Amino acid sequence: xxxxxxxxxxxxxxxxxxxxxxxxxxxxxxxxxxxxxxxxxxxxxxxxxxxxxxxxxxxxxxxxxxxxxxxxxxxxxxxxxxxxxxxxxxxxxxxxxxxxxxxxxxxxxxxxxxxx
Numbered sequence: 001x002x003x004x005x006x007x008x009x010x011x012x013x014x015x016x017x018x019x020x021x022x023x024x025x026x027x028x029x030x031x032x033x034x035x036x037x038x039x040x041x042x043x044x045x046x047x048x049x050x051x052x053x054x055x056x057x058x059x060x061x062x063x064x065x066x067x068x069x070x071x072x073x074x075x076x077x078x079x080x081x082x083x084x085x086x087x088x089x090x091x092x093x094x095x096x097x098x099x100x101x102x103x104x105x106x107x108x109x110x111x112x113x114x115x116x
Contacts, residue, residue, distance in 0.1 A: 026066040029076070033062020 015023045022030065037059040041051055068075035 022066055026074070026076070030062050030066040033059050033065070037062075 018024055018027050037055040040058060041055045045051070046054075065075050065079075070078060
């Protein structure tokens with residue numbers, strides 16, 4: 001075997017850019033939002049001004065998700081981090097039993113109503 005030095009490219013960990021500097025995922029955000037905007041526009045579900053507003057909101061959301069960046073992070077990363085934070089912020093635990101109501105709660109409620 002010959003000892004042949006090989007060079008490894010330095011940009012192997014970079015994402016591929018397909019169109020207008022968009023990665024495949026961000027291009028999908030843009031295409032889906034454009035299709036959804038067109039579907040909203042072409043269906044006669046409301047008057048024209050409401051459809052225009054809905055189309056612009058949907059397409060604008062797709063544009064922000066495709067090209068939007070803040071503090072060197074993509075908008076979809078911020079959105080996923082926000083969702084993870086909200087889910088992890090609150091914990092729901094099952095205690096295994098359902099508390100029974102006592103008769104006192106009805107008496108307290110009747111007392112509160114009669115005092116007004």
